[in-house]
Amino acid sequence: MTVAAIEPGKRFVRTRHVARKERQQSVAKWIFFSMTVAMIIPLVAIVAYLLWKAAPSLNWQFLVDVPKRGMREGGIWPAFTGTLYLVVISLAVSAPIGVLAAIYLNEYAKDNWLNRLINLAVINLAGVPSIVHALFGLGAFVYAAKLGYSILSASLTLAIMTLPVIIASTREALASVPMSFREACWNVGATRWQTIRSIVLPNSISGILTGVILQVSRAAGETAPIMFTGAVFFKAVEKGKLFSYGLDDQCMALSMHLYTVSTQVPNVKESIPFATAVVLLGTVLLVNVSAIGLRVWLRNRKKW
């Protein structure tokens, strides 16, 4: 068709076909937007409802006091410190092992059948339900290793549960460092370790931390693994004392306490379960916020 064949006035006008495409595009945009909103609304609603219901019990005293009158009154201090114990110990075990294993798998391991098998195992372990980890922990730590029902058994069970996910997320963070950075290092004679230390880790540390931190909420929130291995409904500890447990003690935990006060004990003051949930949520949130802070700090510290 020659240039003269089209009238200038008819150039670039919207045909029916184009109009339909534009309509589809705007429908698609609205669908995606409304899904985003649909996701946020329940989140906000839950938090608001929790806070509103919990309000009568939300005070410092509630946090540092011990439960009283068969958990119908008082606070949640033993459960709060118990959860801190479990989370800190389990991550102190699983984070180093997981991160180091991921570094090995991603940076050193050759692509052979053994490593492919390990990979497959890691991926599948990450998907195992927590109740299965609980049974494993019961058999392995409580009975076989003779650690008994204790904080140690429960923490190790949580560590086993979080380990595969930490490995997977760390590998992802490492894999996101461009291959060309590694090549640059290798070709000036850097060893693998020097490459990892000077280039790979600094460029993936925030991703690695994110993966580890996400496991804090998981470790803090799970009930089954600790119920089988070391958490109890009630344990008397000193009010407000931080290191109130020994490693071979059984402990209370927020997730378990929440379950107890909401389903197992009659006539509990209504605001207590909600306030427990708020404390659990707040703890996780606090950890996440400090993790974000740490990441920002690490990123700024990187000297260009």
Next chain:
Amino acid sequence: MSEMHHIAISTRALDLWYGSFQALRNINVSIKDGIITSLIGPSGCGKTTLLRCFNRVNERYGNVRTSGTIELLGKNIYDPDISLIELRKSVGMVFQRPNPLPISVYENVVFGLRIHATDGKPHRDELDAAVEKSLTEVGLWKDLKDRLHDRAVGLQLEQQQKLCIARLLPLKPEIILMDEPCSALDVEGTRGIEELMFALKGRYTIVIVTHNMAQARRASDECIFMLLGELIEHTRTGDLFLNPKNPKTAEYIEGRYG
């Protein structure tokens, strides 16, 4: 014997497999010291693979098996007493996409010195001197001397590529391998790198892979043509382009393989 002295890289019966795929077949080549040798051939013929053999960095890329010998400056690099670290110090590589490390210009240049420092931290003056010398050598000192602590990945591509070359120099390499160093650059950048190659020639043995026939003609003294993992022809560049001995070479330089 005096002839031997002028050979920087020589391979004998070099075969290389990626898993079960043979990427190099019986390569026998002698690359002369102090000149620029270009490596041409269609995509996938094994140019990068051959280049990576020369500092044994192939071994970092998964399932690689080699047989045959490679001698660099008279030493077999598969000898048991070879240190890969020392080898790669002497044989640097420049890549298709400039790959400065995500650190400052200054730190990029001294990166090698830092990782090879033997006793404690290298002295600040020593590093400063190395940076000035290397950047001067690649012609970046004037432009960058006030921006030494800027991020290297923010430079123009040509500067980045020159920086990648400068990064090798403090380690006093003897051989510089370049894998299509200009393919990400524009005409100006390409000229800049070629001029730099001429400036470095003599002090360093340079092997450059290129897809750009004109560049091979312009910039190299000798030229190697490869096809499907085999070395087809290796002579002076002028001869290879003017009267190739092998009909396959002729077909390639006339553009029949794409």
